[in-house]
Amino acid sequence: MSSVRALTASQLSSSSQPTDDLPELLSQLGMGKYIDVFQQQEIDFQTFLTLSDEDLKEVGVSTFGARRKMLLAISDLNKSKRKLSETPAVKPGYLEGGASGRLPRIIDEDTAAQRNHW
Numbered sequence: 523m524s525s526v527r528a529l530t531a532s533q534l535s536s537s538s539q540p541t542d543d544l545p546e547l548l549s550q551l552g553m554g555k556y557i558d559v560f561q562q563q564e565i566d567f568q569t570f571l572t573l574s575d576e577d578l579k580e581v582g583v584s585t586f587g588a589r590r591k592m593l594l595a596i597s598d599l600n601k602s603k604r605k606l607s608e609t610p611a612v613k614p615g616y617l618e619g620g621a622s623g624r625l626p627r628i629i630d631e632d633t634a635a636q637r638n639h640w
Contacts, residue, residue, distance in 0.1 A: 542567045551591050556583060565628055571603075 544567045545557045560570065563581045573581075573596060578589045 544570050548594065553588055553591060556588065559583070571600055576630055 535536070536626060544560055544565070545554075547567070547570075548554055548557050548560070559582050565573070565581065570592075575589055575593060582594065583589050
């Protein structure tokens with residue numbers, strides 16, 4: 523099973539950007555024959571990311587290998603989405619000890635130095 527995961531991960535990362543286009547994703551996975559099935563069932567990319575093994579069976583993905591590849595892709599894409607949403611926009615250390623922590627002290631020291639010179 524690890525070889526299937528490695529294959530799926532390499533197929534997903536072979537493009538420069540992760541796709542949010544379901545037909546393109548299915549083609550990358552070698553599952554292009556299912557594009558019409560998903561279009562007929564009105565399943566878009568966001569809905570695809572929520573599908574379970576039972577859901578895939580219900581829409582007509584009958585072979586175990588095809589379902590497994592799709593489920594691994596769904597899992598990997600959901601993990602990637604979570605990592606992106608958990609990444610802070612500003613590094614915590616910058617705000618805690620960075621410029622915002624030093625700036626008021628520098629201004630206070632400059633103000634105090636000027637007061638002593640007058």
